[in-house]
Amino acid sequence: MENSNAISKIQDAITRNSELFESLAQLYKLFGDASRVKILVALTQSEMCVSEISEFLSITQSAVSHQLRILKSSNLVKTRRDGKNIIYSLTDNHVRTIIDCGMEHITE
């Protein structure tokens, strides 16, 4: 099929920035799981320790811990220790923005 020139340019742009869009997909993948989204939403309201998060999701402490590890290694959350507890919080405000952005689509 013969391309119009305009579409060729779009295709070039996407091919050139291929890695960028893979990062984008990788980012959205983090929000693409109900447990993780709920964790992130909770953390937009307040920092929390693992057992607090574990309480209101119907999954075990272990599962929460696994998910938090993913979120931390992706730099969406950060931690500090407070005695026996590890307190998780959002790294920055991007998470909040992204969630709000998606919510607007859902609740239109």
Next chain:
Amino acid sequence: MENSNAISKIQDAITRNSELFESLAQLYKLFGDASRVKILVALTQSEMCVSEISEFLSITQSAVSHQLRILKSSNLVKTRRDGKNIIYSLTDNHVRTIIDCGMEHITE
């Protein structure tokens, strides 16, 4: 572990709106794949037919078709026929907004 009152309220809110956050995760899941993201990004620039999209992704026409079906059944894209071609385009501007929102996080 004993909850602070504030955290209890957050947990209640999240439990009550559980389905909402599952929809949110479902939405982000659509953006959580490189092929789909590239398709959506392309469509923010111009409507396109299947074979055009198929050209610049290194996947087959069949794979593109499968992904477009997913995007269509989620109401992110819509179609019209033009002769032998099916032209795909974005349903509304939310996709654009969501992509921009994620890009800001990536390219900070």
Next chain:
DNA sequence: TAAATGTATGAACAACTGCTCATATATGCA
């Protein structure tokens, strides 16, 4: 120091995802 509490981690597994291949359907054209 021993027990209790909070968190992290590895293995295993079922469910899901995205791709390919083969093939069906739909339209346009000779």
Next chain:
DNA sequence: TGCATATATGAGCAGTTGTTCATACATTTA
């Protein structure tokens, strides 16, 4: 009407994902 082109779809498969279970590690307290 027959053939070429464009798209859709089902089956099958390999890779990924999210959970659980068992257990290890870290900190506090008796």
